[in-house]
Every structure is written in C-alpha cells, then in structure tokens.
Amino acid sequence: MVDSLRDQLLKSGIVKQIKDEKRQQQPAPRPGGAHGKGKPPHKPERPARSQEEIDLAKAYAIRAHTEAAERKRAEQEAAEQARLKRERKAKVQQLLQGQTLNKAEADQVRHFEYGGKIRRIYVDAAQLAELNAGKLGIVQNGGRYVLVSQAVAKLISEIEPNLVALLVDASSGGIGEDGVPDDLMW
Known part of the structure; x- marks a missing residue:
C-alpha cells in the first residue's frame, strides 16, 4: 500500500524534528498567564505599506462610499415614486367611487x-x-x-x-x- 507523503514524513521523523525545533524557538509561557500582565501577545510587524498601496486603498474606500450613497439615493427615489403612484391611484379610486356608468344589461x-x-x-x-x-x-x-x-x-x-x-x-x-x-x- 502506498503511504501518503505526510505518513512517510512522520515515519521518517523529520516532521517531529521540525515541530521540536519550533517549540524550542518559542519563549516559555509565564506563570501569571500566557502573555504576562496587561501585555498583548507579540505580533510580527507588517512591512510598511507604500504610498501607492495607500492611495489605492483610499480610492477603493471612496468608490465604495460613493456606490453606497448612489444605491441609497436610488432606493429613496424608488420609494418616493412608489409613494406618489399609490397617492395617484387612491385619488383615481376616490374619483371613480359612485361615478361609473357601466350597466349589466348593456347589449x-x-x-x-x-x-x-x-x-x-x-x-x-x-x-x-x-x-x-x-x-x-x-x-x-x-x-x-x-x-x-x-x-x-x-x-x-x-x-x-x-x-x-x-x-x-x-x-x-x-x-x-x-x-x-x-x-x-x-
């Protein structure tokens, strides 16, 4: 039977060896807690972003804000049109009430x-x-x-x-x- 690559690495002991090395490189946990009192866990620093990346992020944020504002405006306009249509329909219904001249016996x-x-x-x-x-x-x-x-x-x-x-x-x-x-x- 063919063993998977993972199984082969575990059998050879290489994977265990790498895990042991990583464990030795990490500092031992302190007795008062995992990271000490009041100190946040250490985060690796991200490389500084270039001006081009910052400008691109600002452009995306502006575009998203503009699109959201346009969507909101379009929704408000559609709601206003629907309200006006309902009002016109109600006025027509009111005008027609009692004013119809249709006859059932019309031939x-x-x-x-x-x-x-x-x-x-x-x-x-x-x-x-x-x-x-x-x-x-x-x-x-x-x-x-x-x-x-x-x-x-x-x-x-x-x-x-x-x-x-x-x-x-x-x-x-x-x-x-x-x-x-x-x-x-x-």
Missing part, C-alpha cells in the same frame, strides 16, 4: 384601441351615442374598463393620463365620414 359592443390592442366595452344605445359624441369616456381601472362622464375622465387624465382608455374629442365630432368613430382604425 352593444363599443371597440376601442388601448395599449396597442383592440379592447371592448358593453354599452346601451344611449351610452354609445354619448361615447361617440365625447360626452362619456372609458377609464381603465384594475384591469377593467369603466364608463364615466367626460368631466371625470378629464380629471383622471390630469392625475394619471395613461388610465384614460378612450375620450373622443368632441370638437372633431368623433364620427368620421364613413360613420365609423375616429378612434378606430380598421
């Missing part, structure tokens, strides 16, 4: 483009005419589309413009020459 479909896709909302005949005339608007709220008055839609567009899904410009009439609402591009 006509009004298509509109929102977010790059064609969406739909169910309205009755009177709501469809008012929606196409710009008297009503559609607001996206919590993944649903809500029919609201023009005034409410304009207030919401001032708070959070991307929530207004459809508000036909009343000055253009809203209906093109072909009878199709101007916001639809079929």
